[in-house]
Amino acid sequence: MPxxxxxxxxxxxxxxxxxxRFLFVLAFFFMAGALLMLSFDIGVRYRLLENxxxxxxxxxxxxxxxxxxxxxxxxxxxxxxYVLPFSTTLSARSWLLGRFSGAxxxxxxxxxxFLLVNTVLFTALKIxxxxxxxxxxxxYVASACLSLAVIFFLSCFLDVxxxxxxxxxxxxxxxxxxxxxxxxxxxxxPVVQLLVQCFYYLLPNFSFxxxxxxxxxxxxxxxxxxxxxxTYPLIYIVVLLDIGAAIFSRKPIGQ
Amino acid sequence: xxxxxxxxxxxxxxxxxxHLLYAVLIISFFVYFAPSPLENSTGPVAPVDYVPHERPxxxxxxxxxxxxxxxxxxRRLEQHPEHGSAAAKQNFFKEIKHILTLDPGFTPGLHxxxxxxxxxxxxxxLSHALxxxxxxxxxxxxxxIIFKITQEISYRYPPRPALIDRWLKAxxxxxxxxxxxxxxxxxxxxxxxxxxxxxxxxxxxxNARTQAEKQIIQKRLHDLESDHPNR
Numbered sequence: 001m002p003x004x005x006x007x008x009x010x011x012x013x014x015x016x017x018x019x020x021r022f023l024f025v026l027a028f029f030f031m032a033g034a035l036l037m038l039s040f041d042i043g044v045r046y047r048l049l050e051n052x053x054x055x056x057x058x059x060x061x062x063x064x065x066x067x068x069x070x071x072x073x074x075x076x077x078x079x080x081x082y083v084l085p086f087s088t089t090l091s092a093r094s095w096l097l098g099r100f101s102g103a104x105x106x107x108x109x110x111x112x113x114f115l116l117v118n119t120v121l122f123t124a125l126k127i128x129x130x131x132x133x134x135x136x137x138x139x140y141v142a143s144a145c146l147s148l149a150v151i152f153f154l155s156c157f158l159d160v161x162x163x164x165x166x167x168x169x170x171x172x173x174x175x176x177x178x179x180x181x182x183x184x185x186x187x188x189x190p191v192v193q194l195l196v197q198c199f200y201y202l203l204p205n206f207s208f209x210x211x212x213x214x215x216x217x218x219x220x221x222x223x224x225x226x227x228x229x230x231t232y233p234l235i236y237i238v239v240l241l242d243i244g245a246a247i248f249s250r251k252p253i254g255q
Numbered sequence: 256x257x258x259x260x261x262x263x264x265x266x267x268x269x270x271x272x273x274h275l276l277y278a279v280l281i282i283s284f285f286v287y288f289a290p291s292p293l294e295n296s297t298g299p300v301a302p303v304d305y306v307p308h309e310r311p312x313x314x315x316x317x318x319x320x321x322x323x324x325x326x327x328x329x330r331r332l333e334q335h336p337e338h339g340s341a342a343a344k345q346n347f348f349k350e351i352k353h354i355l356t357l358d359p360g361f362t363p364g365l366h367x368x369x370x371x372x373x374x375x376x377x378x379x380x381l382s383h384a385l386x387x388x389x390x391x392x393x394x395x396x397x398x399x400i401i402f403k404i405t406q407e408i409s410y411r412y413p414p415r416p417a418l419i420d421r422w423l424k425a426x427x428x429x430x431x432x433x434x435x436x437x438x439x440x441x442x443x444x445x446x447x448x449x450x451x452x453x454x455x456x457x458x459x460x461x462n463a464r465t466q467a468e469k470q471i472i473q474k475r476l477h478d479l480e481s482d483h484p485n486r
Contacts, residue, residue: 047322048322051318051319051322052319054318055315055316055318055319058315058316059316140315143315171314172312172314175313175314175315176310176312179310181291182391200289200291201282201285201286201289202282202285205289206315208289208290209315210315210317212315212317212318212358213317213318213358213359213360213361214360216318216358216360217358217360217361217362219360219393222290224288225290228288228289228290229290232285232289235281235284239281
């Protein structure tokens with residue numbers, strides 16, 4: 001299977017990168033910082049420890065995704081690997097999927113490591129009902145993978161740095177979409193409302209993945225909403241990579 | 256024939272049409288199933304001017320920012336423990352409102368802020384406004400509507416029957432068993448208001464964030480107990 005081989009090669013080359021090792025060290029520093037919160041009485045009383053841990057893991061997972069994405073795309077350009085789909089039997093779709101999943105597997109691996117650390121920590125500290133917190137970490141992994149897919153999609157018609165910058169900007173915009181929808185519903189014209197609704201449904205909507213308020217305060221989450229949130233990134237990633245491959249296969253070589 | 260557009264075969268046409276069908280199906284999936292914050296927004300809640308500038312730019316870190324505000328607001332009150340003035344009341348309300356906007360599920364903050372506003376600053380309307388901030392995000396949260404009814408009965412004399420009636424209807428719409436009849440609510444307000452206020456103040460005292468707050472609450476409790484020694 002060429003996709004599997006490509007995935008493996010991408011993941012291994014990323015693991016050998018020095019910057020990846022630096023990110024792993026950074027992750028453990030962040031978690032040590034979160035543990036320092038234990039020394040404050042108020043930190044334990046008002047879930048500051050869980051909050052700091054979740055937020056730092058969210059930040060790190062996205063940082064991982066962006067840096068891995070940038071690294072893979074930079075290597076594509078530097079070693080002219082993008083000629084592979086044109087010079088071999090490998091299709092553009094398999095090429096893009098292999099490169100994407102190589103980076104995504106490392107992000108998922110990091111997410112699983114965070115889940116393991118959290119389980120040990122929360123069990124040791126006797127923090128109750130932390131399964132929702134785990135769900136939030138899983139959603140952060142999904143969000144990071146979607147952000148990575150957006151960067152890969154943009155790289156099919158933009159240069160590497162622009163794809164990264166626009167990808168991060170789309171992540172920031174995607175987080176404010178639910179707020180924007182509520183704001184326009186109350187204060188703006190119907191035309192603007194319609195425009196924002198189009199943005200809400202068509203742009204990658206990262207606000208779906210943010211259930212930290214419910215998770216930290218142990219509030220219930222509707223099952224229908226949960227099923228949607230877990231299905232959404234899968235469909236969106238497949239669609240983005242499919243369209244990206246279609247654009248990529250029509251692109252003249254070397255651009 | 257080179258250079259002329261080639262006539263498409265039926266197979267190619269169908270393949271392109273199926274792509275279109277996929278696109279329509281996927282977009283309908285998103286539009287139909289995507290959870291929208293506008294659902295149920297025409298419920299019992301009045302629109303609240305709630306979006307502070309931090310929220311859309313905070314990425315996924317609303318809750319962490321809310322915790323920071325919570326710590327800062329407690330520290331600010333420790334350093335400037337003035338109270339009783341209209342400005343201090345508005346400041347306190349705004350701080351808690353921003354915290355709840357950033358983290359609407361922060362129930363300890365909501366209960367503390369709403370009870371503090373009603374007990375110490377004697378402003379039930381602002382207390383209701385705080386609950387409305389959270390209800391805007393979770394319109395189906397029946398406990399909060401019951402909390403508003405309790406606040407109205409405990410702190411306003413006479414309580415406004417029209418408001419209580421509206422909230423009871425909202426609970427009915429949510430298929431929630433009605434906790435109290437309207438007439439009973441008015442009787443409770445007359446007979447048990449002072450006792451409930453004292454109970455709330457004792458709860459506030461147990462949960463006070465700083466020494467300054469503790470002193471203010473103690474003074475208020477002392478005043479109330481001297482007014483109603485039998486309670």
